[in-house]
Amino acid sequence: MAKELVVNQTHSESRIALIENGEILDFLIERHSPKNESAPIVGNIYLGRVLRVLPGMQSAFIDIGQERAAFLYVDDAYLPTLEEQREMQSRIETTEANTKRLGEVIPDEFSTLTETVDMKFRPDVKIQDFLKEGDEIVVQIAKEPISTKGPRVTRHITLAGRHIVYMPFIEHTGVSRRIESEEERKRLKDILDSIRPEGVGVIARTVAETQSYKVLKNDYNNLVKIWKDVQKKMEKAKAPVELHQDLSFIQRALRDIMDEDVDNLIADSKSSVKQIEKFIQRFIPHHKAKIKFYDGELPIFEHYGIDIEIERALSNQVFLKSGGSINIDQTEALVSIDVNTGKFVGKKTLEETILKTNLEAVKEIVYQLRLRNCGGIIIIDFIDMEKEEHRxxxxxxxxxxxxxxxxxxxxxxxxxxxxxxxxxxxxxxxxIRTMCEPCPYCEGVGRVKSVETVSFEVIRELQKVMKRTSAGKITIFAHPEVCAKLSSEDFGIIEVLEETHNKTLLVRADNNYHAEQYEIYAPEN
Known part of the structure; x- marks a missing residue:
């Protein structure tokens, strides 16, 4: 089947899905609010002011003019000198050469740059040595606000184009790891080395594969122009202020997730089609014929089966075709995934059944992680396998x-x-955090106390009240199910308490009460 980029626009919500063979390769959603037009998105650049420096955490909080202060870690805060960068680059090249010679795996800390820059050039310095409260610094959003946390920022500025990434502060030439041909990697690196001047960095993105010198040079020139505009604004600006806003949501998606082998670009609104046409005309005009306007009877995401996949992604349990299932639980600390055989009983041995279930689960787990955008620490509990070759x-x-x-x-x-x-x-x-909110009834806990548990709590509280009050009549207000339990014959407690304490107990149900809520009213005579 064809690979297609599907764009849905509903009032102030935009949704984009890259699909292939009925599988969602990427899914992005943005909800625009007039009150929050300048919300921080990855790629935006700000002139910020240092609010607090925290030596104990080796980090700082930066005011960028948003509701929540941005977080800056020491590795992202230090701007290395050219000499320090070249020393680190020399270490990387030496380590790579040695490990290749010995047939070893290159350690992660010496891994070369990909499309996301994560090299650490920081020598042994403390954040308080080069940053202090009140300093004005240029920062870029590296991570959008998540849950209750503010955005994470970096001083290692990167400007992403269609084919390359430009780094004004880091001297480096890199090629995306997804380009596997050594010959093509060398060709691209030679072109980039001829394009970039000393002291800056350029990375070839995956879509740069097979592109000409002219295409890469034009992309580089556009990014340099953007950076010069940022510098001009910075000279006149006073912190906190936004210096550069990245492309629109739809255009960012086209830049970041669209491959050269996409067959169709389909949108259900004229405004979305115009944005796509503008981007395509500028960067990949030969794709213009692939743009299509959808005006079918069914909503576009329903037509392509995307809505069903999103619903599956919002559920904790996902069923496998064989009858097995995976349970995905997202907590503050990590994401846990449990694999179960469920209804799948297999045809041969237990080991074969377990292996088949685990292998089927692998594909679904990776798909769900990508679709749900799960990040951080992830723990997968596969069904236990006895054979080492199966593991x-x-x-x-x-x-x-x-x-x-x-x-x-x-x-x-x-x-x-x-x-x-x-x-x-x-x-x-x-x-899930984007499309859902904590349950207002259980307050996000995911459970409430059982009727029996609440009933016993009422009884214990009632015994306390009955001992210290002289009132002859006591009224209990609670949820209907709790009241039914208290009054039931099998529970048999109300009559016992009345006889023991010589008091009258009235149980009153109120539908407005929470399942865990109750009140005991004992008016004094």
Whole structure:
């Protein structure tokens, strides 16, 4: 089937899905509010003011003119000198050469740049040595606000174009890891080295593969122009102020998730079509014929089966085709995933049944992580496998499936307990946090006390009241189900208490009461 980029516009909500063979490769959503037009998004650049420097956390809070202060960590705060950068680059090249010679794996801390810049050039310095309260500094949004946290920012500015990423403060030439051909990597690196002057950095993105010198040079010139405009604004600006706003939501999606092999660009609103046409005309005019306007009877996401996939992604339990299932629970600390055989009983041995379920679960887990945008620490509890070759097969399958993921992942081998520990880079909030809110009834806990538990709480409180009051009549107000339990014959407590304390007890149900709420009213005579 074709690979298609589907754009849905509903009033102030935009949704974009990149689909292939009925599977969502990427899903993005943005809800625009007139009151929050300048909300911080990844890529925006600000002139901020340092509010607080926290030596104990080696971080600082920066006022960028938003509701919540931005968080700046020391690794993102230090701007290295050219000499320090070149020293680090020399160490990286030496380490890579040695590890290749010895046939070893290159350690993560020396991994080369990809499309997301995460190299650390910081020598042994403390944040309080180069940053103080009141300083005005240029920062860029690296992570959007998530839950109750403010945005995370960095001073390592990167400007992303269609084919390259420009870094005004880091001297480096890089090529996306997704470009696997060594010959093509060398060709692109040679072009970038001829384009960039000393002291700045350029990275070829995945879509730069096979592109000409002219295309890359034009992209570079556009990014340099944007940076010069930022510098001009900075000279006249007073912190806190926004210096640069990234492309519109739809255009960012086209820039970041659209591949050259996308067959169709389909939108259901004329305004979205115009934005797509504007971007395509500027960067990839040969794709103009692929733009289509959708005016079918069914909503566009329903027509392409995307709404059903989103609903599955909002559920804790996802069923597998075989009859097995995976349970995904997202907490503040981590995401836990449990694999179950469910109704799948297999045809041969127990080991074969378990292996088949785990292998099927791998594909669905990677798909759900990508669709839900789960990040941070992720723990996967596969069904226990006795054979070492089966564990290796599942682990290898997981690594292979993660190659489709645009976010950086780090996966450890299956532990002795049958668990896989992994991390996935997160730059925006999860799908569940974006589209859902905590249950107002249970206050996000996900459960309420049982009727029996609340009934016993009422009884204990009632016994306290009856001992210290002289009132002959006591009224209990509670949820109808609690009242029914208190009054039931099998519970048989009201009559016992009345006889023991020689008082009259009245039980009154109120539908407005929460399941855990109750009141005991004992008017004094």
């Amino acid at each position: 290796t097969q599942v682990y290898t399958s997981l690594l292979e499936a993660l190659k489709k993921d645009r976010s950086k992942t780090n996966v450890l081998p299956i532990s002795g307990l049958g668990l896989v520990e992994m991390t996935r880079k997160r730059t925006r909030d999860t799908l």
